[in-house]
Amino acid sequence: MDNFLIQVTGKKRVVLYSPQDAPYLYLSGSKSQVLDVDNPDFEKYPLFLKAKRYECYLEAGDVLFIPALWFHNVISEEFGVGVNVFWKHLPSQCYDKSDTYGNKDPTAASRAMQILDRALKTLEELPEEYRDFYARRMVLRIQEKAYSTDCQ
Structure with a gap:
C-alpha cells in the first residue's frame, strides 16, 4: 500500500x-x-x-x-x-483482508506466483534442454502479458 x-x-x-x-x-x-x-x-x-x-x-x-x-x-x-x-488505492477485492499493514502482495499477484511456482516445479520433470526451451517460452509469454491494468 x-x-x-x-x-x-x-x-x-x-x-x-x-x-x-x-x-x-x-x-x-x-x-x-x-x-x-x-x-x-x-x-x-x-x-x-x-x-x-x-x-x-x-x-x-x-x-x-x-x-x-x-x-x-x-x-x-x-x-x-x-x-x-x-x-489502499486499488479496489478492495485486490487486497488480502487479513493484511492490515499492506505487507502482502495483492491477492491476484499472490495466486499468480503460486501458479508460476507450480509450473516451474512441473518443468523439472523434463530433460534440461526441454526445460530450458519451455521456460524461455514462459518468460516470453509473461513479458507479452505483464502490463495489464486490471486486477481480478
Whole structure:
C-alpha cells in the first residue's frame, strides 16, 4: 500500500529502491535477501550493484511518501517515534483482508506466483534442454502479458 512515514521525534535514515530495480534486489516474498544495504555481500548478491539507491534523512516533523511497491530500509539514527499511515488505492477485492499493514502482495499477484511456482516445479520433470526451451517460452509469454491494468 501507499504509505506516509511521519517522523514525530528522533531521526531516521531511509533507503528506497524503485520497483523497476526488483530484478536486482534478490526478492524472497515481499523482502530482499540483502539485509545490510550499506555493506552488501556483492559476491553473494552481484546484481545488487545495479540497483539505484535513493536515500533521505527524516527528523521530527518530516513526512516521507513511500509509494506502493517501493522497497525500503529504515534505520533509526536515534531513539524516536514514527507513525505510518497506509491506504489502499486499488479496489478492495485486490487486497488480502487479513493484511492490515499492506505487507502482502495483492491477492491476484499472490495466486499468480503460486501458479508460476507450480509450473516451474512441473518443468523439472523434463530433460534440461526441454526445460530450458519451455521456460524461455514462459518468460516470453509473461513479458507479452505483464502490463495489464486490471486486477481480478
